[in-house]
Amino acid sequence: MLIFSQVGPSWAQEFETKKILTFEEYIDLVKANHPVARQAENQLEIGDADVQQARGAFDPKIFNNTKQKNFKGTKYYSIIESGLKIPTWFGIELQGGYDLNEGAYLNPQNVTPADGLWYGGISVSLGEGLFIDERRAELRKAQLFRKMTEMERELMLSELIYEAGKAYWKWFESYSVMQTYEEAIEIAEERYEGVRRSSLAGEVAAIDTTEARIQVQNNRIGFNEARLEFENASELISVYLWLEGVTPLEIAEGTIPAYQEATGVPIDEQFLGETEALIEQHPKLRRSGFKVDQLEIDRRWSREQLKPELNLKYNILTESIDEIPSAEYSMNNYNFGLEFEMPLFLRKERGKLKLANLKIADARLDLENYRANLKYKAKAALNEWKTSNEQLNIYRETVENTRRLLEGERRMFMAGESSLFMVNSRQMSYINAQIKFFEYISKNRIARLKTFYRFGLIGE
Known part of the structure; x- marks a missing residue:
């Protein structure tokens, strides 16, 4: 034998x-x-892990920001911001959350009702990032x-x-x-x-x-x-x-x-x-x-960066009733933001596109x-x-x-x-x-x- x-x-x-x-x-x-045969099979797992890592950029995220100040028995302010952000493949980010702010010296723009304020809306890039972004x-x-x-x-x-x-x-x-x-x-x-x-x-x-x-x-x-x-x-x-x-x-x-x-x-x-x-x-x-x-994807992203940054954010606001969001929404209750930015010469962006080509x-x-x-x-x-x-x-x-x-x-x-x-x-x-x-x-x-x-x- x-x-x-x-x-x-x-x-x-x-x-x-x-x-x-x-x-x-x-x-x-x-x-x-043979070790090389096993290494070859590991290549597939490496590829899967890389895709999983990239998909992680689209994972929903919960967040909480809490800021408080107390001095000599006075609550100057208490700011609590909690919420959920959901990125999507189409470049639109869905978001919702809850704000509860109070205090003797609270900035007026941060004032919320006694039971807090619920919001839900979207954030979208209308310029750079509309058709493709880094994620x-x-x-x-x-x-x-x-x-x-x-x-x-x-x-x-x-x-x-x-x-x-x-x-x-x-x-x-x-x-x-x-x-x-x-x-x-x-x-x-x-x-x-x-x-x-x-x-x-x-x-x-x-x-x-x-x-x-x-x-x-x-x-x-x-x-x-x-x-x-x-x-x-x-x-x-x-x-x-x-x-x-x-x-x-x-x-x-x-x-x-x-x-x-x-x-x-x-x-x-x-x-x-x-x-x-x-x-x-x-x-x-x-x-x-x-x-x-x-490399074609890199070039496409480089071309996209030649566009100005134009980001729109819109949230509908509603008060809280017994800790449950109110079903009575009004389009007049919202917060809105618009950001615009664009380099004058675009030298960095044009150089990046040339390098990609x-x-x-x-x-x-x-x-x-x-x-x-x-x-x-x-x-x-x-x-x-x-x-x-x-x-x-x-x-x-x-x-x-x-x-x-x-x-x-x-x-x-x-x-x-x-x-x-x-x-x-x-x-x-x-x-x-x-x-x-x-x-x-x-x-x-x-x-x-x-x-x-x-x-x-x-x-x-």
Whole structure:
């Protein structure tokens, strides 16, 4: 059984799974437990938190202001103002409240009836802030940021799967090469024993034993190098295996990839027929597009600030009866306010608008640059996928042909019509063809992963 060991100084917690780790099982583990995968999921929560924070600007607010002055037994004044303000998306603020003021030296404008004074009304900006204000701008930008975090999540997962997948197929390649040399060693050792016995019997020249021994040694050298590559690749695989995103795991000795089941994958025609459309849906492009939209909101708010500030406030007033607001309202009982303000030169506002325009221009240029680079990289990845599959098909035939040549050379050698040198030469050709075949399986699978990555898709 395959055991993943929890890395720690003096303790280990183990759990078991299959000895053969398939690519699908491996990627599922990476998606479920790798810290980057968990960070990617956190991006959505970051976006939600940002929207929630921006929505907070529209939260209703209750308030109370109390001011009192007493001196030498005299109540100079007592001013109590309480109420509720409700901002709305349309830039209108609803408000209502209660005032109760009294005292010997109370300012006449603050005088209220003995039971206090209730009011309710609106406050609205008729100039700057009528169509958009800072609160609405920030909320819209936060909503766009939420979409940007979705794109960031996809980018992070896509890159993680690509890097983890590359590690797996390099692991597969090194193991396949190691197995190829291991099988070659067994065959070479059997041949060496056979040649040695024949030499002792005087049936072949003694020098042939040296030739056979060299072949064994060459295969052992190749095996040792492949084993080193496999061990290092296994260490890299462990980097992507975690327990619940907090504890690194390592693969126990003896764990192998599903190398006998691995084959190449032909190119998906979807990518060839919908290249342009897929590139336009790339998370990086969409994220940049949302950034431009955010800057457009900033520009709109900057334009709005070129208008004068003109704020209207109107409240209907009514007395309190038994602490319950009177239902008898009169339009003649009100307070009214009108505020107007406007800079003479608008230098700050015009400079802010100019800066917003420049930022948008830069962002659009970046967007076009991203698009061109993504298109090139995506098409290059498609070319790699297509070519690697073609090469793989060629080498599949090459492996079979070199195997046939080797078998034929062996029969000729057994019949005394060939030399050991030729058998060894055919053997090396067969080994090299096998190694190249596994190399192209790895290249083909990595090219497929790269294509998904270049298109910003979360593949296997």
